[in-house]
Amino acid sequence: MYSDNPLILNLLSLLKQFGIRRIVISPGSRHFSIIHSMENDPFFDLYSVVDERSAAFFALGLIQRYNEPAAVCCTSGTSAINYGSAVVEAFYQRLPLLLLTADRLPEFLGQMEDQMFKQDDAFHHFIKYHGQLKQISNSFDEWFCNRVINEGLLALNHHGQGPVQLNIPIENHHLDTFAQTNLPAVRKITRYFSYERTEVWNGIANSLRGKKVMIIWGQTHHTAPELREVFNTAVKQLGAVVLTDNLSNWNGDNTLDDTFLLLRALKRSEKSEFSPDIVISMFGNYVFNGEIKGLLRPLGKSFEHWLIDPSGIICDPFKRLTRIFEMREDVFFSQILTAGIESKSDYYEKWKLISDILEEPKVPYSELYAIGDFIKSLPKNVDLHIANSSPIRMFSTFKLDPTIKVYCNRGVNGIDGCMSTTVGFSANTDNPVFLVIGDLTFFYDMNALWNRHLGSNIRILLLNNEGGAVMHMPLHDRMASILPKHVSAGHGTSAKGWVESLGIRYISATNERECQDGVQILTDNSYTGAVVLEVFTQKESDVKILKEYFKSLNRETLMDKVKMKASSKIKGVLKHFNI
Structure with a gap:
């Protein structure tokens, strides 16, 4: 019978799927549930070695003999640190030694608990992978532990071999029960x-x-x-x-x-x-x-x-x-x-x-309107940088000409440096380089324009609705009045003075006509010189318009359009959907 602890069931199931059968065990109680479960499974070959220092070297001998990974398993406390000498040897000899170190719950660290020290990173410089597991109490915990165990077992042989540690917290080993007759078929990567x-x-x-x-x-x-x-x-x-x-x-x-x-x-x-x-x-x-x-x-x-x-x-x-x-x-x-x-x-x-x-947005004057007008006027074969937060989301509602290359600092999805990246990109090219950016992102990175390498080819569409509208999106409209002070960083700042002080052409827009005129200048390839078009809107209105557009995408309201537009070729597919 196997332990009822889902963490131990996941561990044993994956050990078997990865073919790790030789386990060297030293005495103790914290790892009792692991060992007792292995004792009842003929797949595992168990070896008992009292001294952990010797046990780990014993495991190295098994690895050398069979040319397969082997594991050592110990209780919590100083038992784990005693593996140190063999871990270093395995690291430099490139042997796939798996350390299964039982531990107390991390919440008890430094609280005068018996047999506990910070063993999760005890072998930091001499292992290929360290996996800190956790007690499984829900499906999220189970996914996390399953993934970490897979990562650890894969690391034993990835880009060369070497030791791996899985640190296993066990709360009440003395209260564990053993009613499972089979190991679960958990996911193997x-x-x-x-x-x-x-x-x-x-x-x-x-x-x-x-x-x-x-x-x-x-x-x-x-x-x-x-x-x-x-x-x-x-x-x-x-x-x-x-x-x-x-x-x-x-x-x-x-x-x-x-x-x-x-x-x-x-x-x-x-x-x-x-x-x-x-x-x-x-x-x-x-x-x-x-x-x-x-x-x-x-x-x-x-x-x-x-x-x-x-x-x-x-x-x-x-x-x-x-x-x-x-x-x-x-x-x-x-x-x-x-x-x-x-x-x-x-x-x-x-x-x-x-x-x-699907149809592109047809909306009144707003950030979304300005972006749509800009895209329609954007020349072909240009480079377009889009800042994170609202701009990149709103751009995703429009189709771009395939000749336009798009860039965005999407790796971490932060607002830092979006304009600086564009300035760096434009430093050594005469081709127009466009940037669409929100007001908070612009002011956060405004020193990017105070740069001796600033190219005369840079064109910036600055969307200024006096705060971070994206912070309003997930919240109810009735909260709009209480958000600006801190949550969405409300302000009344314009970029005009800063931009003009740097010798950059500045244009502003507060309505559709001004926006259209400004976009024509911004996207005019015959003009030479840096340009900033600042489009002023209201964030509460911007959020409302965007939310209404997203609602309009609901397929329940689009079915009539489908039927009206469907060609004879598509009708057969519509029939498949019972429309």
Whole structure:
């Protein structure tokens, strides 16, 4: 019988799935539940060595003999630190030694508890990975621990071998019960490399056949030519849908760039129809992060997430990561094409149907209006920087000409340095470089314009609604009057004096006509010189207009439009949806 502790069940299940069977045990009680559970499973080969110093070296001998990872397991307190000499030896000898160190709950640290010291980072400089686990009390804890254990076990053999520590807090080992007859089939994460055998790639390709495949293409600045052709071929053969936004800078087959709106337009009753079997993600972040998680996370175990990332780092945003492909993206798609992935899936066509009925915002004077007017006038083949917060979200409601390259500091999604990055980008080019930025972000980084390298080619659309409107979005309208002082940093500041003092042309707009005239000057390629257009709006009105536009995306209100616009080709698909 196994322990009823879900943390121990996860640990043992993954030890077995990763094939780690040899466990060297030293005496004690804190790790009793782990050891007693192993005693009842014939998979594990257990060795009892009293002195932890000797036990860890004993484990090194097992690793050398069998050329496989081995584990040591001990109670809390000084037992763990006694592994030190062998850990250092394993680190420099590059041996996959797994340290399973039992511990008391971290809340007791420094509170005069018996057998406790800060053992979570005791081997900081001499291990490949340290995983601090936690007691499992809900599904979030279970996902976290499962992910950390997977990360630790994968690290034993990742980019060379070496020791790994999993620190395991156990609250009441003396009260544990043992009623589980089987270990749960918990998620195992598998890492693949470009040099996998042909039969492995055939198995990967077989996993894709007949499946609804969703590919999420994140932020990229440059797409390698070798990826373009192979990717387009692969997605057509798979019938996959490729979800992107303006940050992806990608326009290819089966690609939809209005994902931010698409996901908001799906009806709840349709989400199962549009849910994928396999999600393949690659590259950086995307603006529709919250929206895609809203679709995928409630699906539970009904889909898998595959990550393509040359770094091989585990990133599990949807809590369903099962495979990591540590390789270039073009290598992955070339390999599965070679293995054969022909599919007749109509998954992309279903998504395309919804995309076809979405309309860009037609709104009164506001931030959203100014952005729409700016996009319509923006020249082709220019570089566009968009600041974080509201601007990048609002841009995601419009389609851009595919010749326009988009940049945004989306790595951490902070407002720091958005203008400084643009100034740096524009320093050595004569081509116009555009920036759309909110007022708080502008004033936070205003010294970016006080720069001897400032190019005469920079054009800035400054959206000034006297505060951070994005802070109002998730809150009820009745709270608008109490937010500006601290939460949304209300102010009455203009950039006029600062901009003009730097010799930059300044234009302002307070209505539609002025906005249109200002945008024409801002986007005029024949004009030489830096320009700032400051568009003044009211944040309460901006938030209301944006919220109303998002409401208008509700599919319940769009059904009549679908029926009216549907061509004879689309009607067959509409029938499939019982519309």
